Amino acid sequence: MKKIRLLHIVQCAGGVDCYLRMLLAHMDRHRYVQIILCSKDYSENDYRELVDEFIQVDMCNSLSFKKDVKAVSQIRKLIKNCHPDIIYCHSSKAGGIGRIANIGTGIPLVYNPHGWAFNMKTGWLKSFVYLWMERLLSPLVTRYIIISNYEKMSAVQHRVAQAHKMKVIFNGIDMDAVDKMSGTVTRASLNIPENAYLIGMVGRISRQKAPDTFIRMAALLKDALPHAYFMMVGDGDQRDEMERLIKDCGLEGRVIITGWVNNPLAYSGLFDQAMLLSRWEGFGLVLVEYMKLGKPIIATEVDAISDLITDHENGLLVEVDHAEQAADAVKEIMNDVSLRNKLISNGMMRANAFFDVQRVAREHDALFSKIRNLYNR
Structure with missing residues (x-):
């Protein structure tokens, strides 16, 4: 033919x-x-x-x-x-x-x-x-x-x-590529302690992805979780503004911005919890990558995200621009081992089955x- x-x-x-x-x-x-x-x-x-x-x-x-x-x-x-x-x-x-x-x-x-x-x-x-x-x-x-x-x-x-x-x-997503990319970046190379509890997001540092909400969430957790570190994998037009906000919140050294990287999956593979706090989202493909990597997810209940995440089944959903809810969700996942395992297991099954x-x-x-x-x- x-x-x-x-x-x-x-x-x-x-x-x-x-x-x-x-x-x-x-x-x-x-x-x-x-x-x-x-x-x-x-x-x-x-x-x-x-x-x-x-x-x-x-x-x-x-x-x-x-x-x-x-x-x-x-x-x-x-x-x-x-x-x-x-x-x-x-x-x-x-x-x-x-x-x-x-x-x-x-x-x-x-x-x-x-x-x-x-x-x-x-x-x-x-x-x-x-x-x-x-x-x-x-x-x-x-x-x-x-x-x-x-x-x-x-x-x-x-x-x-x-x-x-x-x-x-x-x-x-390319399932094989996710498996191959995992483990190619280490915490030591980023000056993150091995025993740190790492909470991260992958995405442009722009208004859509709500990096300001992520930083305000980190500020709410910095004293309650002194071993927690926060990573933003990406770059964008709001980077300078976010770096000022990090300084204002006293989070210097606790929030890492990687800038643009060719292998974001390798960085998200280091996360203990993964986030997508978007203000709007056509799909949110990074959520599928998080699921495949076995990361418990916190995401905003907006637009197409509900097609991927079912609250308390394969992730936790919070309101847009609600740093307090996001902080509470972090603590809920940390403190409830059975919930964390459930989110991880269901997420991996959903990624493999549908995406x-x-x-x-x-x-x-x-x-x-x-x-x-x-x-x-």
Whole structure:
């Protein structure tokens, strides 16, 4: 059978980059010609063994009429040159540019927003603009791939698309990679005592991930748990602000910020407890990694997190921006061994049962095959 020519259009890096690399690594190279058309934020070296063609264009993250029109024009020409059977757009910016560039070509287009931009707490005006853009561009989508039930429900409620047009494919992780990465970083290399009780979070140091709530939680625990240390694995636009907050709270030496690292799993493998205190979350893939690593989890009860975490079954759920609840949850897990063991056991079972990236690849393959057959390309 002729290979399916699949053109990926991507703009933002970060989580989408990780998602795409995992997906490509597990899709059948004998069935696909994989082409990536991406922004300058992507590295060709990362995709050398994963794709057949790597093409970069200038796509900016912010809205810019002049730059966006130029990007649409370039991408439209590239679409015609690449002759894809299916176009797969990832995230809202690439989704907008890719859909407009594809107008009139007759090529089926799949769009994965990786979390709706209008659900992000970025102010009512931005949310309003993002929502109307999604509504206006919705007729240009053949099928949506949605990463959680929450995101699907939200799209229906906001009249973005009808339910039958959306396919929910939960994110997944490379289970073997998690096992291989564990143990490659030590506490000694980070100047953390071996007997410390380490509470950590992995994520951007940005408003979404609520690093300020994490630090305020640490401040509430520093005297009650003198052997507790706190780690933030990542970097971001709020790092300077968070470093000032750490100093103001008297937590210097007790809170470690790693900055950007290539192997965050190796750091989260050191945690005694793992956290995700996001203010909004399209999925929260790091929670699956925590579960696979056997870490008891504390997370906020917001958006798609409830698709992954059931309170007091495979994690504890707390309110957004509630440092006191998070601190109480830390103590509850520390003091209740049976609860801690239950959370760990159930989490590992759930990760293995539902969130393997091989399942993600199979579900993508089934959808793309169906679309190709429908369009007789």
